[in-house]
Every structure is written in C-alpha cells, then in structure tokens.
Amino acid sequence: MRRRLVSQSLTGAAAVPDSSGEPDAGQRDAGEGAVAVVERMLALQAQDLRWAKWAVAVRSPGTTSADIDRMIDSGRIVRSWPMRGTLHLVPGRDLGWMQALTTPRLWSGAATRRRDLGLDEAVIEHARQVAVDALTGGRELSRAQFSELLEQHGISAAGQRGYHLIWHLAQSGTLCWGRQLDSQQMLVLLDEWVPQPRRLERDEALGEYLLRYLTGHGPAPLTDFIWWSQLTTADAKVALAVAAPHLVEFEVDGVRHLLPRSSDTSAIPRAAPGRGPAAVLALAGFDEYLLGYRERGLAIEPERFTSVVPGKNGIFLPILVRSGRVIGTWRREWHPRQVTVQPQPFLPFSDVSARSADRALHEYARFLGRPVHVLPAATPPQPPAPAG
Numbered sequence: 388m389r390r391r392l393v394s395q396s397l398t399g400a401a402a403v404p405d406s407s408g409e410p411d412a413g414q415r416d417a418g419e420g421a422v423a424v425v426e427r428m429l430a431l432q433a434q435d436l437r438w439a440k441w442a443v444a445v446r447s448p449g450t451t452s453a454d455i456d457r458m459i460d461s462g463r464i465v466r467s468w469p470m471r472g473t474l475h476l477v478p479g480r481d482l483g484w485m486q487a488l489t490t491p492r493l494w495s496g497a498a499t500r501r502r503d504l505g506l507d508e509a510v511i512e513h514a515r516q517v518a519v520d521a522l523t524g525g526r527e528l529s530r531a532q533f534s535e536l537l538e539q540h541g542i543s544a545a546g547q548r549g550y551h552l553i554w555h556l557a558q559s560g561t562l563c564w565g566r567q568l569d570s571q572q573m574l575v576l577l578d579e580w581v582p583q584p585r586r587l588e589r590d591e592a593l594g595e596y597l598l599r600y601l602t603g604h605g606p607a608p609l610t611d612f613i614w615w616s617q618l619t620t621a622d623a624k625v626a627l628a629v630a631a632p633h634l635v636e637f638e639v640d641g642v643r644h645l646l647p648r649s650s651d652t653s654a655i656p657r658a659a660p661g662r663g664p665a666a667v668l669a670l671a672g673f674d675e676y677l678l679g680y681r682e683r684g685l686a687i688e689p690e691r692f693t694s695v696v697p698g699k700n701g702i703f704l705p706i707l708v709r710s711g712r713v714i715g716t717w718r719r720e721w722h723p724r725q726v727t728v729q730p731q732p733f734l735p736f737s738d739v740s741a742r743s744a745d746r747a748l749h750e751y752a753r754f755l756g757r758p759v760h761v762l763p764a765a766t767p768p769q770p771p772a773p774a775g
Contacts, residue, residue: 388685388711389664390646394605395445395676396424397668397708399659418454420447422463422478427594428603430475430775432673433466436490436572438705439476442671444754448650448659451756460566467563468554471617473495474564481599482577483584484592488618491560497555504548506555514542514552515561519576522539527565527573529579593622594629598647601634606644608633614681639685667740669717669730669747677713678703688712693735707732707744714740715767717748729762736764 392398425431426445433439443464444450458464460704465479468584470489477485492648501507517540521528528536530553534544537552544552553574556562565575578584587595600612613623627634627645662668670676677686686708687695695704695716707715707730716734728751730736730744752759 389734390606391685392711394601394603394633394646395679396427396603397662397670397676399662417450418458418461418463420450421455421458423447425464425476425732426478428675429481430469431675432473432678433476434474435672436466438671438673438675439466441751441754442597442674443476445668445670445750445754448662448750449753451754453756456567458508458626459572462565465563465570465577465581467577468558470615471637472554472558480583480585482581485596486558486560488592488596488622489616490560492617492619493558493718494555497551500551501555504546505550506548506551510542511552511555513540514558515556518556518562518574522562522574522576523579525575527568527575529568529571529573533574538626547612547730552568567609584712590629593618597626598630598633601630601645602647602649603677606637606639607680608642608644608682611680611682615679661746663741664710665739665743666709667714667743667747669728669744669751670706670708672705673703674706677706686711694733707747709740709743715742725758725760726752727760727762728752728763732767733764734767 421443428446431439431442440452440455443455444452455464458478459466464476464477465482466474466476467482467486469475469477469485470493472493483646501511514537516537518533521533521536522710530549533553534549537544537549541719542548542552553562557564557577560577562574563577563580564572564579566573596616596618597609597612600615601607604611604615609623609627612618612626616623618626620688633648635648636643636645638644677683680686683692691713693699695706695713696702697711697722704716705719706713707717714734715730717728717730720727728748730748732740732744736744744764748761749759
C-alpha cells in the first residue's frame, strides 16, 4: 500500500510533470504543482468540481483552489468526458487521444438513450454546426445559453436532451468545458481551447494509456486498468504488449500486479513531514485512491464499503486514510461565512490520529482560502450486538 501511496502522490513528494511544452522553471507558479499531479494521474473524476480540485491539491501540498482555477482557465487542465461517460480533470493535451480510444464504445453504449431522446445523427450534427458557428473565434457559452441557442435553431433541449447533446459533442471532441465564470464553467471549442494536442497512433495511445494509469495508480493488476478505462480486454492486451518493455510485474496475494519500470522498486522514498506512514490523510469525495480500482480490498474492508458509498449508490464520500487503509469518512458543510468539517472515524481515534486528522483538515482549509471550522471527531457508531 505504501508504494501505491507514492504512485498516487500522497506522500508529499512532488510529482514530476512532462517537461515538453512547459515554461522554464523560473516562470513556474504555484499552479504548476496542480498540472504535474494531473499529468501524473492522467484523469481524476470530476463530476463534483470542488472535490476534484481538492483531489489535485491534496497531492500537491500548498496548492490552493485559486491556483487550480487558474490552470483550468488556461486550458492546461481540462474538464471533460474522456472515459466511462463521466467528467474528469485531464491534461488538456492528452484529452484528444484518450477520446479517440474510448468514444466509439461509449457512443455505441448510448444508442438506446439517444433513441429514447430522439437524438438521431441529423440532430446531433445540426447541434454540432450550431456550436461551431456560435463558438468559433474564442467565444464561449454557459450551459443555459447553449440550450437556449439550440432552441432558437429548432433543436429541443428539453428534459435531458440538452445535457446529452453537450455530452455527445464533448465526447466526440467538439466541445469541452473552458474557463470558470462565477459558479459555472463555460462551453468552448476543444480545438481552440487546446490548440496543440498530442497526436498518437492507436497502439501507441493504448500503451501510453496503461503506462500513465500505472504511473499514477500502480501497482495494480490489468483488470483494474480495464475497469478504470472501460477499454475492451482485447485493447488492454494490446496496451500491455506495447507497454511491457517499460513495466515490471510482481505478485500480491497471488495476483499479478504491474508497475512502471521507471518507478523505484527497491526503496520507497521518504515521505514529506506530516505525510508519513502513520499520518491521517483527508481525501476528496470520489478520490482516485479508492475509485481508481476495481478491486478495493487492499484499501478498505468489504464490510466498511457501504460507509463510504452509502447504499452503493455511486456517491463516494470523502475519506480518511492512514497507512494506506480507509479508517473513516469526513463531512463538509458550506455556510455563508465559513465551512464546517468533521472527521467521522470508523473506530475511536487515538490522540495521535486525532491530531493528525485535525492537521489534514486544516490543510483543506488552507486550500480553500476561507474560514473552516474543524469539529471534534464524531463518535463512531456502536457495532451491532452479537446474535443470541
């Protein structure tokens, strides 16, 4: 688990960004740490943008919400639908080749929903032309403005039609979410927002997909990558064949796990202060540390899983992690003048863990840059009484 924490950039060590196309070191600002994290992780789930930004910042200590906003507004980090039909934060230059791999299968899987909504190819292509005409030249529209524009051109955006048209146009590489204006992101044309995307041949892209996943999530078995990417098993086997020279493998509990050869497999780097093995980490809702794997037993006991995903409804609560294991959740409530947070451990905290959790939650406060009130840990629920 310690090696996985290192891959996930959760030990406080700086992620190493891809240097191609980056500014000189003297020009770097605090947002570069955020870019480096997203480069390393490749994709972080982001249907809840506030949580997604904390998922980045917790991996880049000292990075603030405003720093990440600036990188999103610059197009270095892009929020779109690269895989699984779900919004993610991704490196802007990598979005195109990821969608080239994932879109055909997602498009096929959405055929029934398109038919139910009356979105045939003619309607989608009409909407695409409306979008291109309206946005060309660096222009932008909010979701509401785009829906209104569709209506003006005889395309109903009622019900879920507007959302699904945006999804189809983004998934196929026409649109993406651009800069943030007030409390919402604006729609822009992807080829203008990211004018110099990386272009990879299909097999090269498959190998890179696996290698980048393992860089930010390894060690992990190939089945975890298949679940995460939603590629076919056949594509995953091609990815493995292409990436194999750059990988090492070893067994964990009888299961073959993969790790990039560039990772140091002989020694684990020393953690930064406050990020050692006994430290408590306050991770985001939908965090990749849990969500990035099909098999989650290494991180959480199966009987605790419903405490993190109540009702198994797909909503992952923010989690507390110590020594690689999920030891509880934490809640966040927004108030007009402050944010209230409270740890909710599965078992009573020791004094050391209580202080460490408090430190982790104050780190979240610094990230927000606004007053945060950390409440004492909630009392863990009593275990059920034995039968009989």
